[in-house]
Amino acid sequence: MINGLTVSRTGAFKGDFGTGSSPVEAGWVRITPSTRYSASLGYGWVSGTVDARDRATGTALRRDFNFTALGTFAVKVPNGTYDVTVTLGDAAGAHDQMGVYLEGARADTASTGKNQFSAKTYRVTVADGQLTVRLDDLGGADGT
Numbered sequence: 472m473i474n475g476l477t478v479s480r481t482g483a484f485k486g487d488f489g490t491g492s493s494p495v496e497a498g499w500v501r502i503t504p505s506t507r508y509s510a511s512l513g514y515g516w517v518s519g520t521v522d523a524r525d526r527a528t529g530t531a532l533r534r535d536f537n538f539t540a541l542g543t544f545a546v547k548v549p550n551g552t553y554d555v556t557v558t559l560g561d562a563a564g565a566h567d568q569m570g571v572y573l574e575g576a577r578a579d580t581a582s583t584g585k586n587q588f589s590a591k592t593y594r595v596t597v598a599d600g601q602l603t604v605r606l607d608d609l610g611g612a613d614g615t
Contacts (some may be wrong), residue, residue, distance in 0.1 A: 472538035472566055472615055474588070475499070475558035476546075478602060484514065484546050489535030493525040496532040502544075504537055513547040517603070526562040533560060533588055538615040543605045552596045557604065560588030567611035574603055582611070 475496070478484040487499040495501045500514070504523050508515035519542020525535040557571055560583045567582040573595040583589050595602065608615055 472536045472559060472561060472569070473544070473557065473604075473606060474536045474560055475532050475556075475590075476502075476544070476604060477556040478546055478548060479554040479556070480548075480551065484548070486514065486544075486546075487532055488523070488537040490523045490525045493523075493527075493535040494531040496530070499532070502537060508545050510547070514545065516542060517545045518543045519606075524561075524563075528562050532558065534562060536561060539606055540608045540615050541606070543603055545604070546602045547600060548597055548602050550598055550600060552594060553602065554592050555595050555602065555604070556590055556592040558588060558590040559583055560586075562586050564613070566613045566615065568609040568613075570605075570607035570609045572603075572605035572607065575605075580609060 476486045485499040486502045488502045504521035506515045508517045519539040571579045578593045
């Protein structure tokens with residue numbers, strides 16, 4: 472599951488993952504399960520069965536999220552090195568062994584408890600004009 476994604480560098484991208492009706496963090500773009508990647512949009516889900524929940528509590532960024540057992544999100548960016556912050560968490564439930572992959576390489580395996588959020592920043596180099604973020608359930612009690 473993912474709440475937010477920030478790609479830092481000139482022309483930064485800030486995506487707030489949630490439902491089509493939940494609030495969006497000021498200055499961020501709405502990402503829903505139906506936000507599919509297109510060249511004209513420049514970001515979106517490229518694979519996976521994705522769903523969303525709005526817990527109706529907390530900030531606009533943390534109250535809702537997209538989730539998947541295996542899904543890839545992409546952002547069109549110029550080649551270069553970026554600091555990528557991935558925010559994970561759920562106000563209503565724990566999630567364990569969430570694999571976070573950036574540009575095909577595992578960056579982390581994250582677990583969060585109920586109402587616990589993790590916002591970690593990773594440095595990644597993009598060489599193909601598209602930053603990819605893959606989420607993969609690596610086991611545990613939760614299937615997403």
